[in-house]
Amino acid sequence: MDERPALDAEGVVVAALEQVLDAIVVADPDGRVMFFNGAAERTWGVDRAEVIGRPLGQALPELAAMLLGANGDAANSVAEVPILRPDGSRLVASVALSRVRIGDRTIQIAVARDVTDDARGRNELRLLSLAAGETDRGVMILGADRRVAYVNDAFTRMLGYRRGEMIGRTALEIFAGRSASEATIRRLERRMDAVRAFNEELFVRDASGRNLWVHAAINPIAEKNGEIGNIVVLLSDITESKHLQILQRDVLEAVANDQPVDEVMRLICERVEAVAPEVICSVLRVDGERRLRPLAAPSLPDYINKAVDGVPIGPAVGSCGTAAYRGEPVVVTDIETDPLWQDFKALYAQTGIKACWSSPIKLGSGKVAGTFAFYFREKRGPSAWHEQVVQACLDLCMLAIERHTAKEHIARLAYSDTLTGLPNRTRLRETIHERLAAAAPGEDVAFLFLDIDRFKDVNDTLGHSVGDRLLVEIARRLRAQLAPEDLVSRYGGDEFVIVLEGGRARAGMLAAALIEQLLAPVVIDGMLLPASASIGISMFPADGQDEDTLLKHADAAMYEAKSAGGATFRFYTQEMNGLAQERLMLGAALREAIARRQLRLHYQPQIDCLSGEVRGAEALARWTHPIFGEVSPARFIALAEESGLIEAIGQWAINEAAGQLAAWDRAGIELPAISVNLSAVHFRNPDLVQLVSRTLERHKLDPERLTIEITEGVIMDANPAALETARAIHELGVKLSLDDFGTGYSSLSYLARLPIDELKIDRGFMRDLEHDRNAQAVVTAVIRIGQSLSLSVVAEGVETRSQQQFLAALKCDVLQGFLISRGLSPAEFESWYRNYVSRTAPLRLPGAA
Numbered sequence: 001m002d003e004r005p006a007l008d009a010e011g012v013v014v015a016a017l018e019q020v021l022d023a024i025v026v027a028d029p030d031g032r033v034m035f036f037n038g039a040a041e042r043t044w045g046v047d048r049a050e051v052i053g054r055p056l057g058q059a060l061p062e063l064a065a066m067l068l069g070a071n072g073d074a075a076n077s078v079a080e081v082p083i084l085r086p087d088g089s090r091l092v093a094s095v096a097l098s099r100v101r102i103g104d105r106t107i108q109i110a111v112a113r114d115v116t117d118d119a120r121g122r123n124e125l126r127l128l129s130l131a132a133g134e135t136d137r138g139v140m141i142l143g144a145d146r147r148v149a150y151v152n153d154a155f156t157r158m159l160g161y162r163r164g165e166m167i168g169r170t171a172l173e174i175f176a177g178r179s180a181s182e183a184t185i186r187r188l189e190r191r192m193d194a195v196r197a198f199n200e201e202l203f204v205r206d207a208s209g210r211n212l213w214v215h216a217a218i219n220p221i222a223e224k225n226g227e228i229g230n231i232v233v234l235l236s237d238i239t240e241s242k243h244l245q246i247l248q249r250d251v252l253e254a255v256a257n258d259q260p261v262d263e264v265m266r267l268i269c270e271r272v273e274a275v276a277p278e279v280i281c282s283v284l285r286v287d288g289e290r291r292l293r294p295l296a297a298p299s300l301p302d303y304i305n306k307a308v309d310g311v312p313i314g315p316a317v318g319s320c321g322t323a324a325y326r327g328e329p330v331v332v333t334d335i336e337t338d339p340l341w342q343d344f345k346a347l348y349a350q351t352g353i354k355a356c357w358s359s360p361i362k363l364g365s366g367k368v369a370g371t372f373a374f375y376f377r378e379k380r381g382p383s384a385w386h387e388q389v390v391q392a393c394l395d396l397c398m399l400a401i402e403r404h405t406a407k408e409h410i411a412r413l414a415y416s417d418t419l420t421g422l423p424n425r426t427r428l429r430e431t432i433h434e435r436l437a438a439a440a441p442g443e444d445v446a447f448l449f450l451d452i453d454r455f456k457d458v459n460d461t462l463g464h465s466v467g468d469r470l471l472v473e474i475a476r477r478l479r480a481q482l483a484p485e486d487l488v489s490r491y492g493g494d495e496f497v498i499v500l501e502g503g504r505a506r507a508g509m510l511a512a513a514l515i516e517q518l519l520a521p522v523v524i525d526g527m528l529l530p531a532s533a534s535i536g537i538s539m540f541p542a543d544g545q546d547e548d549t550l551l552k553h554a555d556a557a558m559y560e561a562k563s564a565g566g567a568t569f570r571f572y573t574q575e576m577n578g579l580a581q582e583r584l585m586l587g588a589a590l591r592e593a594i595a596r597r598q599l600r601l602h603y604q605p606q607i608d609c610l611s612g613e614v615r616g617a618e619a620l621a622r623w624t625h626p627i628f629g630e631v632s633p634a635r636f637i638a639l640a641e642e643s644g645l646i647e648a649i650g651q652w653a654i655n656e657a658a659g660q661l662a663a664w665d666r667a668g669i670e671l672p673a674i675s676v677n678l679s680a681v682h683f684r685n686p687d688l689v690q691l692v693s694r695t696l697e698r699h700k701l702d703p704e705r706l707t708i709e710i711t712e713g714v715i716m717d718a719n720p721a722a723l724e725t726a727r728a729i730h731e732l733g734v735k736l737s738l739d740d741f742g743t744g745y746s747s748l749s750y751l752a753r754l755p756i757d758e759l760k761i762d763r764g765f766m767r768d769l770e771h772d773r774n775a776q777a778v779v780t781a782v783i784r785i786g787q788s789l790s791l792s793v794v795a796e797g798v799e800t801r802s803q804q805q806f807l808a809a810l811k812c813d814v815l816q817g818f819l820i821s822r823g824l825s826p827a828e829f830e831s832w833y834r835n836y837v838s839r840t841a842p843l844r845l846p847g848a849a
Contacts, residue, residue, distance in 0.1 A: 023093070023112040025063065029105050031056045043093060043112055045085035063110055066097060080119060081112070092119040138214075138235035144228065146170055146189070158214070158237055160207030171233075192220045192231055201238065213242035240385055243275040244392050251396045261404035265296035268393055273299060276389060278376065280353065283361075283397060285370035286313060286324050295370065300351070307347055318344045319358035320371040327368050329359040334379045354379045359390055361397045369401045417490040419468055420475035428489035428497055432547040435499060436540060445540040446507035448498040449554035450478075450514070453532045453566035455494035456641065462527070467494075469524050474531060477517045481510065497551065504539055504571070511535045511569035519567065534561035535569035543572045589625055590636055594648050599623050601656050602823035603674070605832065606794060606816045609808050614836065616673035616707070618816065619657040620823045621649060647685065650678045655695050658706065660826055662699035669833050675707035675737060683710070683722040692729055703733030707758065711739055723754065730755045737794070741782055759786045763797025766817070770802050783810045 017024050017035070023043040026035035032055055036048040044051075044060065057064040062081050077097045084090055093112040100107050138155035142148060151166045171185060184202065191198055197219045205211055217234040250271065254264050269281035282297035291312050294305040311317060313324040322340050323330040332338045333355045335345050341356075358373040372393050374386060382390065415427035423431070435445055452474060459467040471494065478488045478496060486500040500510065515535065521528040536557025544550040557572040564570070593599055603617040623631045640646040653676050661674045682688055696703055708729065730736050737758035761782050768775040779795070786793035795807050798817030807815065824832055 021113075023110075025060065025110045025112070027056050027108045027110075029107065031064075033059050034107070040112070043091070043114060044083060045087060045089070062093075063095065066095060066110075080115065091116040138233075138237075140166070140171075140233040140235065142171065142231040142233070144230070146231070149230070155235065158206070158212075158235060159204075160210075188216075188218065192218060192228070196220070201242070212237060212239040214238060240275070240388070243271075244389065247271045247275075248392060248396060251400070255400050255403050258407070261400055262295050264400040265397065266298055268396055269296045269298050272389055272393060276386065279386070280375040280377075281393075282320070282373045282375070283370060284308065284320050284324075284373070285401070286368055290324075292317075292321055292324070292371075300375075304347065304351070316340050316342065319356040320373050323358040323360045323371050323373075324368050327360050327362070329357065331355075331357045331381050333381050351375075352377050355381070357382050357386070357390075359394055361394055361401065363398060363402055363405075369405075370397065372397055420472055420490050422475050422479075422496075423487060423489040425489065425491055428487065428491065428499070429547055431487050431489075432499060432550075435501075436545075436547065439540065443501065444503040444542075446498075446500050446502070446504070447538045447540070447550045447554045448500070448507065448511055448514075448569075449491075449536045449538075449551065449558040450496040450498065450533050451535075451558050451562065452494035452518075453534055453562065454530075458529060462524075462529075466524055466527075466529075470522055470529060470531065473522045473524075474518060474533075478514065481513055481517055497554070504537075507537050507539070508569070508571070511537060515567055515569060532567035534558050534564075534566045536561055536572065537569060538572040586625075586628060586631070586636070587639055589628065590623070590639055590645060593623060593625070594645060594652070597652070598625075599649065599652065600825070601653060601660065602825055603660070603829045604816060604823040605821050605829070605836075606675075606814050607820055609795075609804070609812045609815050614671065614833065615814050616675060617671060617829065618675045618709070619653055619660075619677075621653060622823070641679065641681075646679050647681055650676075650682045651691060653677070654692060654706075654708075655698075658695045658699045658701055661705065662701060663826075664830065667830065669830055671833070673705045673707055673735070675709050677709045677739065680711060680722060683725045686721055686725060688725050689728045689732070692734060693732055696732070696734075704735060707735040707737050709737045709739040709760065726754050756789075756791060758792040758794060760794045760796055761812075763817070766795065766797035766799065766803055769806060770800070776806070779807070780810060783807075783812050786813075787811070 014035075018037050020037065021039055023040035024035065024037045025033060025040050028034045032053055033051050034053075036051045038048075040051075041048055046059075051059040062083050066077075066079055066081060079095055079097075081093050081095045082090060083093055091114055094115040096111045098109045098111070100109060135152070136154050138158045139150070139152040140148060140155055141150040147168050147170055148166045151161075151163055155161075155166070156163055171188075188200060197217070200216045200218065202214050202216055203211065204214055215236040215238045217236075219232045219234075220228045221230045221232065223229040247268070251264060251268055254267055259267075265283040269283060272281050273279060280297075280299045282300055283295040284292045285295050287293050289312075291310050292308055294309055297305055308320075311321060313321045315322060315325055316339060317325065318341050319330045319332050330340065332340055335341045335348060335354055335356060341348075353375045355376040355378065356373055357376075358371045360368045361370040361372055363369050372390060374382060374390065412421075415423055415430075417424045432447075439445055452471075455467065455470070458470055471490075475488075475490065475496070478498070482488055482498065482500070486498065488496060488498045491497045498510075498514075500507065515533060518531050518533045520531070522531050523529075536554045536559065538544060538550045538553035538557060540550055543553045553572040557570045561568050561570040600622045601619045602622050603619055605614060606616045606618060607613060608615050621633055621637065623633075623636050625631055637646070637649075640649055657674050657676045661671060664671055678688075692706070692708075696706065710726065726736065735757040736754060737760055738756050739760045740762040741759045759782060761779055765775045765779050769779060783793050785791075792813045794814040794816055795803075795812050796816050798804055798807065798815045798819045800819060803817075804815060804819060821832055
């Protein structure tokens, strides 16, 4: 038989299969590849020579399971098969499987088509559908006609609409009138026409009428022709975060407007309870004594706040006291059983509160300033939303408290004395104005002007740091004696003003009590410092109608108390006004007298106690005023120290005394030395050394002929410049004499600090020397100290022969006083000197050589 036509037909079929775009694989009944066209080569990425004749499982494993495991009863089956090429690339093929029976044999034919792109697209659609269905963001897709084509489940849950209510309706129909306003919807539609994505925050109502804030991300999708096709709208419920934003905005505005801190805290609590009605809020502060103080708890009963007020924080003080103590949040989910609430659960039993979460309010420094608490009516802990709210509120509370604290600090700086903490002069005047304005007819207001006696001696002797500590203690004692409604202010320096109600009798009793309290010595660094005060009192309305007049009159009365010896009080009288005016006039006159060189020096002789020889003279300042007459040195020197004129007087005295000594040298008056008094103030001026040096050089004087008398203030001055200046003056050759020895605080312990040449016994010991054993003991001790230290000892104020004899018996070196002579003018001194030295028997002790 001629088989050529059949062969030709087979060739035609093979040729046709080679031209087919789909991949064709034929397997024989044994599962070996018997045909593999060109499209199959491109699909699998292998040459047919590598495939034909090989078992299907080895050559094309992707088809093996499908072809070999196919049900023989099925004529055809279709499946998508993943294919991995030798080069590592992958594709997805849609494979149609057919079985053809030829005689008693069955061959398998697989037709495969690359559907990778289709599969990817379907997968993407599946994933997008999954994302849209599972996301918590609402998805709404509008068609080109601006009608709803799709909404996801989250959209329906968020707004409460059923999906069927949405499809085919416009956004305007859905929202306008029930939620966002029509104007808002129209504005959004205009923005969508711009074919640009944008975001909006909308205040809407859901299907049930509940208000909520949503964030809308609106994405218009443009077609190829530029026209808008679909619009994708993604909605997020931001109601909770928006409430927090609004809370933060309102609280910050309240803080910026300086609302009181308790009002700010109440605002926080009320707003939180409005957005989280399942909680009750409270804010407590922790005071300086570490006690709880309610700031705000609008929904708690008043008896709770009163019971909590003043409770010390501790390791088992409910949630709040424990949180403040630990400095960390405390969650109690069951108040009834938690040991932290053992002492407080009965108090809260009737409130229905079953759980509490409290967090400490910490300032920037880390200090716990208070607590912020959530109370629950069920046994539970905080949710994630609660945690967000509390964190925001803690920040707001911290800000409000720090702002309040800063304001209080500024107020203290503006109205308080930085040393004592008392109200300062500014606050005093404001309070006086308020008290006088509020005083009822016939109501008395007392003004006590208090000045510390001899406070300048403390500063000059022991230094300003000790003086400051003394003032702090005095301020404490004053406060302790006053009622809460009384005011005590540090008026300046060592002056205090007290304003009180209660009339003249109470003012007098309080003044007496204050003086008694202040008389108790103050212990500072182991030293007992005497403290006393002089108090002047003026009364409103009898002594004045305004604060300036009343303070001036109280000041005048205080000076009268001081003139009476101090440690007492005086009420103002009309006569005192004239004395105060006189004091002011005297101060002005002294300033003018210094400027016009109207002061004079008198000179009091000093003689040897045994030989009677003239040893020198002390220069004493004198002032005669044309109106006031002879003004005593005690008066104008104290006035000069108060008014800052003492330094100018000292400089003048050195030059004047040195010039007089030089003039007496030229006149044949052989005075060995002259002494000049200087205060501690002079030694704080480093130019004093040059002044003394130039003065000696100008008058051509030997430095050893000048003695500068100093007080203990120079030795004990806290300012190191004072001691350095004194040492430098001594190095010039000038002698240093320690005046008023024995009357200060710690003279003996400080003697070694300076190269002292001379001690002067204070005149106060001379007055009682003849009959007072204590005075005799002190004088004896001073002379013995001088002798043991090889110092010359000068006794001032010697007025009687018996005093001279007592001193001579102790071998005192030098005498000075009225027994020898009073202070003399230069002409008088010259006459006295010539007369004294010309006498054949100068003043001597009996038996003296």
